[in-house]
Amino acid sequence: MTEKQQQDIYPSMTITTDQSEQKIAPIKLGERLKEIRTTLGLTLEEASQKTGLARSTLSKIENEQISPTFQAMQKLTDGLQIDIPQLFAAPKQMNTTGRRDITRNELGKPHPTSTYEHELLATQLTNKKMMPFKSQIRARSFDAYGDWIRHDGEEFLLVLSGEITFFSEYYEPVNLSEGDSVYYDANMGHMLISVSEEDASIIWVTAS
Amino acid sequence: MTEKQQQDIYPSMTITTDQSEQKIAPIKLGERLKEIRTTLGLTLEEASQKTGLARSTLSKIENEQISPTFQAMQKLTDGLQIDIPQLFAAPKQMNTTGRRDITRNELGKPHPTSTYEHELLATQLTNKKMMPFKSQIRARSFDAYGDWIRHDGEEFLLVLSGEITFFSEYYEPVNLSEGDSVYYDANMGHMLISVSEEDASIIWVTAS
DNA sequence: ATAAAAAGTTTCCTTTTGGAAACTTTTTAT
DNA sequence: ATAAAAAGTTTCCAAAAGGAAACTTTTTAT
Numbered sequence: 001m002t003e004k005q006q007q008d009i010y011p012s013m014t015i016t017t018d019q020s021e022q023k024i025a026p027i028k029l030g031e032r033l034k035e036i037r038t039t040l041g042l043t044l045e046e047a048s049q050k051t052g053l054a055r056s057t058l059s060k061i062e063n064e065q066i067s068p069t070f071q072a073m074q075k076l077t078d079g080l081q082i083d084i085p086q087l088f089a090a091p092k093q094m095n096t097t098g099r100r101d102i103t104r105n106e107l108g109k110p111h112p113t114s115t116y117e118h119e120l121l122a123t124q125l126t127n128k129k130m131m132p133f134k135s136q137i138r139a140r141s142f143d144a145y146g147d148w149i150r151h152d153g154e155e156f157l158l159v160l161s162g163e164i165t166f167f168s169e170y171y172e173p174v175n176l177s178e179g180d181s182v183y184y185d186a187n188m189g190h191m192l193i194s195v196s197e198e199d200a201s202i203i204w205v206t207a208s
Numbered sequence: 209m210t211e212k213q214q215q216d217i218y219p220s221m222t223i224t225t226d227q228s229e230q231k232i233a234p235i236k237l238g239e240r241l242k243e244i245r246t247t248l249g250l251t252l253e254e255a256s257q258k259t260g261l262a263r264s265t266l267s268k269i270e271n272e273q274i275s276p277t278f279q280a281m282q283k284l285t286d287g288l289q290i291d292i293p294q295l296f297a298a299p300k301q302m303n304t305t306g307r308r309d310i311t312r313n314e315l316g317k318p319h320p321t322s323t324y325e326h327e328l329l330a331t332q333l334t335n336k337k338m339m340p341f342k343s344q345i346r347a348r349s350f351d352a353y354g355d356w357i358r359h360d361g362e363e364f365l366l367v368l369s370g371e372i373t374f375f376s377e378y379y380e381p382v383n384l385s386e387g388d389s390v391y392y393d394a395n396m397g398h399m400l401i402s403v404s405e406e407d408a409s410i411i412w413v414t415a416s
Numbered sequence: 417a418t419a420a421a422a423a424g425t426t427t428c429c430t431t432t433t434g435g436a437a438a439c440t441t442t443t444t445a446t
Numbered sequence: 447a448t449a450a451a452a453a454g455t456t457t458c459c460a461a462a463a464g465g466a467a468a469c470t471t472t473t474t475a476t
Contacts, residue, residue, distance in 0.1 A: 029278055039313060043423060054465045059425055066463050069433075070237055071275040081310055100379050100392040122364065122391035129362045129415040130338060132391065156330065156340045158411055160368070166310075179313025181411075183330035183340065203366055203389075205413050207337040251453060262435045267455055274433055277463075 030064040036082060037062075041177070051079030081174055101125045121203075132205045137164060137194040148189025153208030155186040162200025167191040238272040244290060245270075259287030309333045316342055329411075339414045345372060345402040356397025361416030363394040370408025375399040 037047050037058075048055045052075050060066045068076070076082075103121040111118040111133075121132040148169060157166070158181035166174050166182055169189035176182060184190060186206060194200040245255050245266075256263045260283050268274045276284070284290075309330040316327035319341075329340040356377060365374070366389035374390055375381045377397035384390060392398060394414060402408040 036315065039315060044425095045423075055423090056425075056427090056466075057464050060463085063425080065426095067277040067279040069275040069277050069463070070281065072464080073278065082315065100376055100390060100396070102374075102382055102384070103389045103391075121366075121389050125391055128391065130364055130391075130413060132364045132366070132389065132413075134366075134387075134389075154337045156338055156413055158329075158340070158342075174310055176310070177313065179342075181311045181329050181340065181342075183309045183311075183333055183336065183338075203411070205338060205340075205364060207415050252455095253453075263453090264436075264455075264457095265434050268434080271455080273456095277433070279462095280434075 028064070029068075030062045033058075033076065034062040036080065040080060042080075047080065051075045053079075099125050130205050130207045132203065134160075134201070134203045137162070137192060137200040137202065149186075149191055150189050151186050151206075151208075153186050153206050154183065155190075155204060155206045156183045157181060157202055157204040160201040160203060162194055162198050164192050164194050164200045164202065167193070236272070237276070238270045241266075241284065242270040244288065248288065250288075255288065259283045261287075337415055340411065341413070342368075342409070342411045345370070345400060345408040345410065357394075357399055358397050359394050359414075361394050361414050362391065363398075363412060363414045364391045365389060365410055365412040368409040368411060370402055370406050371404040372400050372408045372410065373403050375401070 037044075040047075042050070044055045044058050047053075047058055051058070053061075053072055057066070057068075057072070061068050061072070101122040101124040103123075109120040109123045111120050117136040119134040119136075121134060122128065157176075159176045159178050161178050163175060163177050166176055167190065168184060174182070192202075245252075250258070252263045252266050255261075255266055259266070261269075261280060265274070265276075265280070269276050269280070309332040311329040311331075316329045317331045319326040319328050324346060325344040327342040327344075329342060330336065365384075367384045367386050369386050371383060371385050373381050373383050375398065376392060382390075383403065400410075
């Protein structure tokens, strides 16, 4: 692609209004999309499958050869499970007396269930606002025995390793990999399974 | 949380993996745009002047006859001086009883400070009981500028990678490595430094 | 080092967007 | 109530997006 074409697609143009001149800051949507896709570990083909947009189209969007329609962008955000504002977010940069309770790695209070291993963290403190756990979900097993898990309060969950699928009552199942997280109302039915070969390790925190 | 409550979290269950397809409410961009334009008291002609889009084009977008390209949407948001999120603000939450917010790895909302990189997670949901963050602490740097950090509520922190020292007002400093965690009252002065060669990565959750 | 496979890009073509102007509907003035 | 003006919609066409497949580059396997 030529420099000319790029200019044509995202010109830094000025529009004259009754008040003043305003510059349209060229947002590098393509760059951003590529960043997101690669962060999700997807190839163009996989992204194509998830979004329903042709591989070629995705390539052209990423290389700023075309400007996607709103329709296309919805397919993107829907398929990749991201929010539109994220698409537009500027590329991220790389780069009293008190109580205190340390829990060393692997040394939480065990709380086994039939299908997975829970470890309660910070058990020395009582009357906490939050309850943190670390759990191992054995490969290809459910964390529940079939029915939705449901309880008061809110829950935050982050995947430390492995890959899980997060099922919930009102949403599509979604795959979560290392570093991905989800926050949800815990009275909405929810359930996890580990979908990778290895066991999955997660931490989660509840608050009511 | 009590032992009783934990029992409630994992009741005995029977299998019913309901993966019913639930479509996310399509955003009515046209409707939304018309709402915005009329709220601003603009005619199509005036909006056309401000945005540089033809009157006919605006009409067609508002009546959902065409799907605007990203380019066109930029002209819209820039010309009407509105935020992208405003354009996409869903008219109303679906009939869901539950809320859910996925944050992909590295795709939280950046919140840089002078000494370390915060990433807010689950920023789509408001009125949450908890606030989850992921942070990178640069090797050998403080997370604060000398004085204690102090704020309302409680905090839970877990080290994802690297090694940090956790200082707090009423306790001896303590080293935390991967997998270690600490729960503390946040109104007790606290502070972190990264003590290994590599940057440290932590997740932390606050609740007030 | 080479072949095969996978990932990514470009080409070619069809469909759809976006703009100018014609047309229709609504509002304002008399 | 009617004419004129303003606002909004539709038509027509040029320009750009989206998809299938050919093509090129990169990665993996031998």
